[in-house]
Amino acid sequence: MTPNFDVVVAGAGPGGIAAATVAAEAGLRVCLVDDNPAAGGQIWRGQADSAGAGSRDARKWMQRLNASGCTVWTGLRVVSEPAAQMLRLEGQDTVRDVAFGRLIVATGARERFLSFPGWTLPGVMGAGAAQAFLKAGFEVSGRRAVVSGSGPLLLAVAAGLRSKGARVAGIFEQAPAAQLAQFARTLARHPGKLLEGVQYQWQARFAPYRTGCWVVKAEGGEQLERVTVSNGRRQWRIDCDLLACGYNLVPNLELPLLLGCRVEQGLVHVDEGQQSSRADVLCVGELTGVGGLEKALLEGEIAGWTVAGDRARAAALRVSLRRQNGFAQGLAQAFALRPELRSLPAAETLVCRCEDVSYGALCQQDSWRAAKLQTRVGMGACQGRVCGSAAAFLLGWEKHEKRPPVFPTTVAGMAAEIAEIEK
Ligand SMILES: Cc1cc2nc3c(=O)[nH]c(=O)nc-3n(C[C@H](O)[C@H](O)[C@H](O)COP(=O)(O)OP(=O)(O)OC[C@H]3O[C@@H](n4cnc5c(N)ncnc54)[C@H](O)[C@@H]3O)c2cc1C
Numbered sequence: 001m002t003p004n005f006d007v008v009v010a011g012a013g014p015g016g017i018a019a020a021t022v023a024a025e026a027g028l029r030v031c032l033v034d035d036n037p038a039a040g041g042q043i044w045r046g047q048a049d050s051a052g053a054g055s056r057d058a059r060k061w062m063q064r065l066n067a068s069g070c071t072v073w074t075g076l077r078v079v080s081e082p083a084a085q086m087l088r089l090e091g092q093d094t095v096r097d098v099a100f101g102r103l104i105v106a107t108g109a110r111e112r113f114l115s116f117p118g119w120t121l122p123g124v125m126g127a128g129a130a131q132a133f134l135k136a137g138f139e140v141s142g143r144r145a146v147v148s149g150s151g152p153l154l155l156a157v158a159a160g161l162r163s164k165g166a167r168v169a170g171i172f173e174q175a176p177a178a179q180l181a182q183f184a185r186t187l188a189r190h191p192g193k194l195l196e197g198v199q200y201q202w203q204a205r206f207a208p209y210r211t212g213c214w215v216v217k218a219e220g221g222e223q224l225e226r227v228t229v230s231n232g233r234r235q236w237r238i239d240c241d242l243l244a245c246g247y248n249l250v251p252n253l254e255l256p257l258l259l260g261c262r263v264e265q266g267l268v269h270v271d272e273g274q275q276s277s278r279a280d281v282l283c284v285g286e287l288t289g290v291g292g293l294e295k296a297l298l299e300g301e302i303a304g305w306t307v308a309g310d311r312a313r314a315a316a317l318r319v320s321l322r323r324q325n326g327f328a329q330g331l332a333q334a335f336a337l338r339p340e341l342r343s344l345p346a347a348e349t350l351v352c353r354c355e356d357v358s359y360g361a362l363c364q365q366d367s368w369r370a371a372k373l374q375t376r377v378g379m380g381a382c383q384g385r386v387c388g389s390a391a392a393f394l395l396g397w398e399k400h401e402k403r404p405p406v407f408p409t410t411v412a413g414m415a416a417e418i419a420e421i422e423k
Contacts, residue, residue, distance in 0.1 A: 005031040005071070007307050008087060008100035010078045010255060013041020015285025015296035016106030017061050022304025023104075024068035031098060032070055033089060035077035035407075039065070041108055042128070043293055045135050057293070078107075078255055079413060080404035085280060088405075090413045102280050102307045105256050105268075106300065109249035109286035111153070112389045115351045115359065116344040117217045119245075123224030127157045127246030134160045141165030145242040146227050147207075148172040148215040150335045152197065157244050159203035168207035169238050172229055174247070175335050177211040183334030190327050192294070216344060218243055232340060248335050250389045251287045254406040263400065273306035273314050274299055282306060291328030298324060342394055351394070352387040354380020359394070368397040383408055 009020040012034035020032040032039065044058040065072070076089040082097065089096045111128035118124065125133070127149055134140070134157075145166045147158045150173060158171045173180070187194040201209075216235065217228040226239045253263055262269045262277035267289050274282045282303045285296035298321045305314040345351060347360030355376040365371035368378070368391060377391065378384025378399075383406075388399045405413065 004099045005029045006101045007031070007104060008033065008098055008102075009104045009106060010087070011041065011106035011108055011285070012036070012039035012072070012074070013106060013108045013285060013296060014043060014057075014061065014293055015108070015300040016041070016104065017065050018297045018300025019104045019106060019282075019284055019303040019307075020070045020072075020300075021061065021065045021068045022301050023307050024070035025064070026304070026308035026310070028308060030068075030070045031073060031100075032065070033073045033076050033078060033087075033098070035075065037075055039072060039074060041296075042132070045132060057297075061297075077407050079407050079409050081259060082404075082416070088413070088416065090405075090407070090409060095410070095413050095416050100280075102282065103259070104274075104282045104284060104300075104303050104307065105259070105261075105276075105287060106283070106285045106296075107252040107255050107287060108296075109251045109290055110385060110389075111246040112248055112250045112393065113245070113386055114149075114247050114341060114344055114390050114393065115349050115387075116215065117346050117349050118219050118224075118227075120350055120353060121218050121220050121224045122222065123220065123241050124218050124243045124245065127151075127153055127244040128249070129246075130242075130244035131157050131160060134164060138164075140242065143167070143242045144169055144240045145244060146170050146172070146215065146229075146238055146240045147244045148174075148213075148227070148229070149246040149248075150174045150337060151246070151248045152200075152331070152335075153246060153249070154244075155197070155200035155204050155209075158207050159200045161242075161244070162204060162206065166242065168204065169240050170229070171204060171207050171209045172213040172215060173209065173211045174214040174338055174341060175211060176338075179334050179336070180211055183330050186326070186330045189323065193292070193327060214341065214344075215243065215245060247337055247341070247393075249286060249290045251290065253287065253400075256281070256283055256287060257400055257402050258404060258406055260402070272318060273311060274303040275306065289325060289328040290331065291324050292331075295321065295324035295328060337393060345394065351390055352377040352380065352384075354382055354387075357387070362391060362395060368392075368399045371397070381408060 006028040007023045007030045009016045009032045024030040076091045080088045143166045213231045215227045216230045256268045268283040268287045284299035284303045302314045345359035357375045357377040371377045
């Protein structure tokens with residue numbers, strides 16, 4: 001049986017939780033779907049517990065969500081839209097379709113990982129992945145770690161590693177100091193963010209924080225033993241057995257693209273009410289600009305009020321959102337990636353780890369599509385989620401594909417898709 005809802009919300013991070021809660025409190029029949037075992041998204045992962053654990057914001061929103069009458073389905077991933085206003089969801093042993101009147105997409109972002117020699121060694125991981133593992137109890141006590149890449153997440157990861165007993169030998173931010181100094185001045189308009197930044201700086205104070213530096217090589221036998229860091233003029237080595245490395249976040253655009261929402265410069269285009277170019281689809285959170293928790297919550301609330309038909313309540317929140325959008329723009333400028341990073345991989349460095357495709361092999365192609373056809377890049381388990389954003393930066397390729405399913409699917413899921421096509 002296909003359950004029907006006035007509103008389906010895809011993604012139960014802060015943006016999706018706020019949207020679903022406001023819409024359900026307004027009396028709509030709402031279903032919130034997420035592929036993780038519990039709601040919370042990236043930032044509230046494992047701590048959005050209405051019973052008492054977690055941050056004040058997380059508790060408050062989970063309590064409101066639970067009291068709102070919203071149906072919450074976890075462990076289910078949106079993979080396609082097999083018919084108009086119908087989503088196909090897949091879980092471990094289940095395929096389910098759900099019909100919607102309006103859809104709010106809140107699928108968040110993932111980290112950008114750039115390939116460099118040695119990145120496939122055990123002990124090298126994404127900074128965001130390290131953060132997620134730490135939240136899940138990953139044991140790092142006694143390990144010697146380096147944190148590298150770009151973005152405010154580096155400080156949070158370094159603080160997290162240190163609090164779990166790792167020795168952080170250095171934090172290497174690729175952005176130049178002058179760019180960051182300008183951003184720091186704009187933080188005066190965002191006291192909450194400023195405080196958060198100061199707290200992370202304080203927690204990570206035992207590790208040197210170097211701007212204008214980046215890791216160019218990882219080396220070791222069976223496990224990471226050292227990294228080489230560059231500042232563009234000279235290089236030096238640091239012994240470590242853990243490298244957490246990530247270059248900012250990139251929005252998860254696969255679902256909005258599949259649904260036909262307009263995407264401009266890597267972000268979903270929305271109007272004042274979070275409405276996308278498709279009349280029945282709204283988008284919130286990192287999809288419309290990487291800007292953090294407050295922006296995601298505000299946009300979620302605005303979308304909730306929009307689908308509830310209360311444009312005035314939505315408009316009232318726009319003033320605060322404008323400030324958050326300013327912060328998102330400042331973030332993008334401050335942590336813009338330097339062109340030198342395009343020469344990080346050597347010809348033999350793997351870019352697509354799922355299908356063993358090297359940088360040299362990609363350089364012989366002229367587009368993402370040609371590379372896919374000729375080399376199988378992006379056709380493995382991650383479906384280009386890692387190598388696609390790396391290739392977009394390294395080679396300037398657009399990866400705006402609109403092909404279902406948006407995630408690798410089971411045989412049962414494929415059979416259901418084929419049955420739909422044959423109808
Ligand atoms: C790896 C990582 C770590 C981060 N750590 C921090 C941190 O420590 N501190 C901090 O301040 N900010 C952190 N951030 C940023 C923070 O996550 C965001 O600012 C904020 O959570 C944005 O909320 P959102 O609702 O837009 O998206 P998210 O919180 O990312 O939530 C999106 C949700 O949608 C789900 N989803 C995606 N696609 C589908 C699909 N097809 N079907 C079903 N569900 C789907 C995802 O699994 C996720 O649960 C991190 C971001 C990332 C990517």
